[in-house]
Amino acid sequence: MDSSYTSTGHSSSNGGRVEFPGRTCFCGCTVRMFTSRTSQNPGRRFLRCPKLHLSTFSYLLGEKCDFFEWVDQHMCDRAGTIIPGLLVRLNQLEDHNRIVEVEKNRLSEENRLLYDCVVQLQVTNNALRYKLKLVLICAICCLLAFVWFM
Numbered sequence: 001m002d003s004s005y006t007s008t009g010h011s012s013s014n015g016g017r018v019e020f021p022g023r024t025c026f027c028g029c030t031v032r033m034f035t036s037r038t039s040q041n042p043g044r045r046f047l048r049c050p051k052l053h054l055s056t057f058s059y060l061l062g063e064k065c066d067f068f069e070w071v072d073q074h075m076c077d078r079a080g081t082i083i084p085g086l087l088v089r090l091n092q093l094e095d096h097n098r099i100v101e102v103e104k105n106r107l108s109e110e111n112r113l114l115y116d117c118v119v120q121l122q123v124t125n126n127a128l129r130y131k132l133k134l135v136l137i138c139a140i141c142c143l144l145a146f147v148w149f150m
């Protein structure tokens with residue numbers, strides 16, 4: 001087992017649980033491939049048993065398997081210094097993207113409410129225009145009647 005694996009632990013891998021056909025582990029399961037997201041081994045793929053994260057109770061019953069194997073070779077020092085920074089930047093951008101998405105949804109809802117208000121105001125406006133026309137017609141009729149009888 002590689003010493004860098006021990007320092008990174010299992011919990012820092014992503015959930016890319018891709019089966020790796022043709023490879024079995026100590027317990028006979030088909031191993032799965034994951035991608036490390038640790039700063040020590042960013043992007044480095046590895047194989048492990050699907051039973052690795054079973055409970056302590058399962059471990060005591062012998063149902064846990066510690067199979068682990070790197071797929072990719074250890075990266076050069078230059079890549080090892082650049083990639084962690086890129087991963088941090090990627091995580092920041094993903095966080096920012098989530099914030100923008102929430103704001104977009106809030107603005108969409110606000111836009112929908114404003115559109116409903118505009119529609120309601122147009123209905124009110126049309127009703128008031130109709131009443132104004134009636135008032136003008138009545139006023140003109142009264143004026144004509146006044147002129148007629150003078």
Ligand SMILES: [Zn+2]
Nearest residue numbers: 025027049065
């Ligand atoms: Zn196993």
